[in-house]
Amino acid sequence: MKTVEEIKAAIEAAVPGAGVEFVSNPSASAQHSLRIAPQSAVAVAKFLRDDADLAFDFLSNVTGVDWPDKEIAEKVKVMRWVTKTVDGPDGQKVDQPVEETVEETRKRIESGCLEVVYHLYSVGKKHGPLVLRMRTVNRTDQVDLPSLTPVWRSAELQEREVFDLYGVVFGGHPDLRRLLMWDGFKDHPMRRDYVEPDDFEYEPTPHDEVLKRAQERENREQRTEGPRDRGLAAG
Amino acid sequence: MAVDQNLKIELGKQGIFVTTIEELYNWGRRSSVWPMQFGLACCAIEMIATTMARYDLARFGAEVFRPSPRQADLMIVSGTVTKKMAPQVVRLYNQMAEPRYVIAMGACAISGGPFKQGYNVLKGIDRYIPVDVHIPGCPPRPEALIQAFMTLQKKIDGQPLTGEGRPRHLDAEAQGEFPVPEQGEHDLEPTSNKGVWPVPITIR
Numbered sequence: 001m002k003t004v005e006e007i008k009a010a011i012e013a014a015v016p017g018a019g020v021e022f023v024s025n026p027s028a029s030a031q032h033s034l035r036i037a038p039q040s041a042v043a044v045a046k047f048l049r050d051d052a053d054l055a056f057d058f059l060s061n062v063t064g065v066d067w068p069d070k071e072i073a074e075k076v077k078v079m080r081w082v083t084k085t086v087d088g089p090d091g092q093k094v095d096q097p098v099e100e101t102v103e104e105t106r107k108r109i110e111s112g113c114l115e116v117v118y119h120l121y122s123v124g125k126k127h128g129p130l131v132l133r134m135r136t137v138n139r140t141d142q143v144d145l146p147s148l149t150p151v152w153r154s155a156e157l158q159e160r161e162v163f164d165l166y167g168v169v170f171g172g173h174p175d176l177r178r179l180l181m182w183d184g185f186k187d188h189p190m191r192r193d194y195v196e197p198d199d200f201e202y203e204p205t206p207h208d209e210v211l212k213r214a215q216e217r218e219n220r221e222q223r224t225e226g227p228r229d230r231g232l233a234a235g
Numbered sequence: 236m237a238v239d240q241n242l243k244i245e246l247g248k249q250g251i252f253v254t255t256i257e258e259l260y261n262w263g264r265r266s267s268v269w270p271m272q273f274g275l276a277c278c279a280i281e282m283i284a285t286t287m288a289r290y291d292l293a294r295f296g297a298e299v300f301r302p303s304p305r306q307a308d309l310m311i312v313s314g315t316v317t318k319k320m321a322p323q324v325v326r327l328y329n330q331m332a333e334p335r336y337v338i339a340m341g342a343c344a345i346s347g348g349p350f351k352q353g354y355n356v357l358k359g360i361d362r363y364i365p366v367d368v369h370i371p372g373c374p375p376r377p378e379a380l381i382q383a384f385m386t387l388q389k390k391i392d393g394q395p396l397t398g399e400g401r402p403r404h405l406d407a408e409a410q411g412e413f414p415v416p417e418q419g420e421h422d423l424e425p426t427s428n429k430g431v432w433p434v435p436i437t438i439r
């Protein structure tokens with residue numbers, strides 16, 4: 001198989017303005033990937049499938065990644081004027097403005113996104129995988145990405161799963177419904193900020209995380225219901 | 236009226252068979268418990284193994300797995316009950332004719348098992364329907380299912396036809412329909428049927 005860099009060059013030659021970005025993987029596996037721009041994704045996918053050398057005819061896996069909003073603390077050097085008392089030329093003390101460099105910590109929020117990862121193989125050429133990634137603009141209202149189901153049929157169920165668990169909306173998907181959870185369900189369980197339902201009312205042998213959850217619930221119930229009638233005795 | 240066991244044996248030696256209607260009735264019931272043919276996860280494989288030649292559930296009169304809840308007496312909840320599946324399980328149970336019994340088979344069916352902390356697995360089917368026998372194990376061995384069967388048979392045998400503790404089909408007052416939980420925006424609603432499952436008391 002061509003290297004990932006070569007494939008990137010091939011895509012750029014075939015699809016003008018494809019907006020492909022090389023994402024290197026510094027770990028031992030060195031499985032580098034390509035981040036493609038959503039607007040040209042379908043064209044790039046068609047090229048990868050139909051090109052005689054690449055012939056990626058098999059999409060084996062689609063998965064999602066949630067990148068939450070990050071708060072980044074940065075140390076920045078700033079110059080500012082301060083007034084200092086210095087010895088004047090005639091032996092007197094004088095106040096004089098001086099320029100000084102100080103370090104300040106600034107915080108900024110880097111908005112997160114949802115990422116979808118595709119693994120491609122070529123059955124005919126016996127090569128692969130090629131890893132493609134696509135990112136949404138943010139995690140809240142701009143979560144649309146083009147569906148690659150028209151190019152690889154095997155994406156259909158897996159994109160539905162990503163839609164269900166991460167909330168990525170695939171434009172052009174023939175049948176975008178929830179796959180694992182029911183239709184009326186509102187959350188996306190694989191997102192990092194998902195709050196799971198609190199059904200820890202009966203924990204006969206709790207430990208670790210479950211113990212914490214059960215106790216929280218116990219305390220809350222004690223506060224709201226007064227003396228307990230069902231007696232999850234504390235202590 | 237109970238028959239004196241010794242007298243019964245004595246009479247039996249003389250070729251006279253004495254019994255009560257209750258005994259006869261329950262003997263018939265316990266010897267033809269037809270389970271419903273449905274499985275939910277890996278535990279179902281063990282349930283299938285139990286019916287095959289090596290373990291041979293037919294010895295207990297329970298080899299006829301019925302594909303329709305109308306013809307089944309026993310629901311073996313064999314496997315993980317997801318929250319998506321739970322309403323269907325309750326609905327199937329509602330469709331079974333009395334007398335009906337439930338065996339909750341395996342860690343998942345009795346408590347959520349390995350998926351207990353997941354967002355989509357019900358923490359025990361006994362939250363919505365009355366369970367007669369719980370079997371722990373992941374999965375329980377076929378012997379355990381047979382044990383559960385024998386426990387259930389003992390239970391059926393011990394049920395009087397009148398008075399306190401009679402089976403539900405002989406009790407006009409008994410509740411026959413169990414509310415099917417709704418699939419809400421975040422979880423099942425309600426999260427349990429308090430009439431069937433009052434939150435058990437834990438003493439720590």
Ligand code: SF4
Nearest residue numbers: 277278341342343373
């Ligand atoms: S208890 Fe174990 S074997 Fe049975 S359904 Fe659950 S995970 Fe599978």
